[in-house]
Amino acid sequence: MTTHSVDGVPAQRDRDSAGVARASWLSTVDRYRSALSAPDDDRIWSRRLETASAAEITEIQAVKLRALVRYLHAAVPFYRRRFDAIGLEPGDIRGLEDLTAIPPVTKQDMAADLAEHPPWGTYTAVDEPTWLSKGWQIFASSGTTGAPRAFRYTGFDRETWAWSTARAMYAMGFRRGRDSAMLAFGYGPHVWLWGVHYGLNLMGIPIVTAGGLATTARVRFLDMYRPTILACTPSYALYLADVMKEMGLDPAETSVRHLFCAGEPSMAVPALRARLESTWQATLHEFYGCTEAAPSAGAHSCAEVSAAPGEVSLHLPGDTHLWEVVDPDTMAPVPAGERGVSVVTNLLSEASPQLRFVVGDYTRLGAEPCPCGRNTPRARGGFLGRADDMLNVRGVTLFPSMIEDAVRRVPDAGVEYEIVLTAPRGLDELMVRVEATAGFPAGDHGALREALVREIRSRAELRASVEILEYGVLPRTQTKARRVRDLRAETAA
CATH class of the missing domain: 3.40.50.12780 (ANL, N-terminal domain)
Incomplete structure (x- = not known):
């Protein structure tokens, strides 16, 4: 001992x-x-x-x-x-x-x-x-x-x-x-x-x-x-x-x-x-x-x-x-x-x-x-x-699970998504990158993007930028998914 x-x-x-x-x-x-x-x-x-x-x-x-x-x-x-x-x-x-x-x-x-x-x-x-x-x-x-x-x-x-x-x-x-x-x-x-x-x-x-x-x-x-x-x-x-x-x-x-x-x-x-x-x-x-x-x-x-x-x-x-x-x-x-x-x-x-x-x-x-x-x-x-995962974006606190709840409510949103935080000129920006479902028409993303913007604003009380990705772009995992990339420190510089 x-x-x-x-x-x-x-x-x-x-x-x-x-x-x-x-x-x-x-x-x-x-x-x-x-x-x-x-x-x-x-x-x-x-x-x-x-x-x-x-x-x-x-x-x-x-x-x-x-x-x-x-x-x-x-x-x-x-x-x-x-x-x-x-x-x-x-x-x-x-x-x-x-x-x-x-x-x-x-x-x-x-x-x-x-x-x-x-x-x-x-x-x-x-x-x-x-x-x-x-x-x-x-x-x-x-x-x-x-x-x-x-x-x-x-x-x-x-x-x-x-x-x-x-x-x-x-x-x-x-x-x-x-x-x-x-x-x-x-x-x-x-x-x-x-x-x-x-x-x-x-x-x-x-x-x-x-x-x-x-x-x-x-x-x-x-x-x-x-x-x-x-x-x-x-x-x-x-x-x-x-x-x-x-x-x-x-x-x-x-x-x-x-x-x-x-x-x-x-x-x-x-x-x-x-x-x-x-x-x-x-x-x-x-x-x-x-x-x-x-x-x-x-x-x-x-x-x-x-x-x-x-x-x-x-x-x-x-x-x-x-x-x-x-x-x-x-x-x-x-x-x-x-x-x-x-x-x-x-x-x-x-x-x-x-x-x-x-x-x-x-x-x-x-x-x-x-x-x-x-x-x-x-x-x-x-x-x-x-508590460690809670995000503060422009004075609004939110759980990543709030973003997930919004994404899962949109039928044509695929399985994978990620949250990217940046701070150009010192102002927080929230980007949500979401895959479309398999077989979703390539390039026909306008309505899907707007649906996601609305749901995220409703659930998280924030307006986010949404990027639609083709199916299969984001990595898959069988363990805990890592969905948040906080780049604010480096992008602020």
Whole structure:
């Protein structure tokens, strides 16, 4: 750990203390798991946990939080230093009311720790001996704004991921004996598809493996092997449908009944949801999480909400994660029902039990009962996008998802688009470059352009320049789409 001496006694004492705290934490996590290998009934996987009262969930969270703080203090140098800096002892945290005494952790905090302690940082509970004896797999952040942050997860984490993700997929209506799933995603260091893979294994739902295949091969697999669940990013679901049409097949006539999406906002973008469901004639489901602290089902849709029109919501299982919504500037909790950014404490993991990690997506928390019978808190309206991604254009703030909602409302707008921001002469200009659909008449772009200008102005309250591109010009991706190019700094010069 963090102390050393010539005879090694303090270092050994630290290791012993960490071992005791780890055993206590794992015992606490295990105590609050039920229906580990099969669901309780035909509607809800774990009735004990998913239908628990608010008071019962609060008590579970308080017990886990106390054990978590002791574990972090003993086994995670990053947190021990943070606790020492504010004079906090593990016994100071007795309940949820004490949580705000602990400063939130940001990605920047982790990046600074990683720079000082490469290649792993000190923000997880996995050291080299733990990794070599209990390790399962490495996952990593994208590294788009710096060095990727790697997270070493353990075999215990694999079991808890499978269990919690199976609960989420069961809520969506996925069932053994009726469904099979295609995971249209590369099996790289991305958390979502791996957790889904192991969750489906636990559920007994067979998988049509499609990782690493070209899109045309995936189309053939869909046509031949007839999976009922398609798991991918929402952008890729639209692109896959386009390729299918080019190959003479209709996505609406496939066997797919469930679109299972993650990585980008989907249910929170009404026009995108409508286009996806219309294109595939399937029901859209969503999973929300992050590599750092909620790789298992941090939030998920349910069959009842996915089947209904109107405002969407995602369940936030309170026994596995503790969610907060805070003001992005002050990091103070916002009043119940008001919009803020997401902060999560992982109450499930051995390797990465992060405390008050700022995920940073805008949402509103609600506690209204759900028709599905689950009593978990819910993210009302879903998750709109990251605070980091919010754009300020000529004094107007907007989410990229607002532009997406506008683009998806125009029938002849294709799958791919990008947002380009420039500032010639110091004045912000917003350009949206949109592909036309395949087969759209070349050069006949006037009406399409005007329709997009109107929709963008209606949704984002800004007038944008729109450039129509021929189908196939912009790059495709099966991972998170990168749709914003902010060139204002260089163009202002």
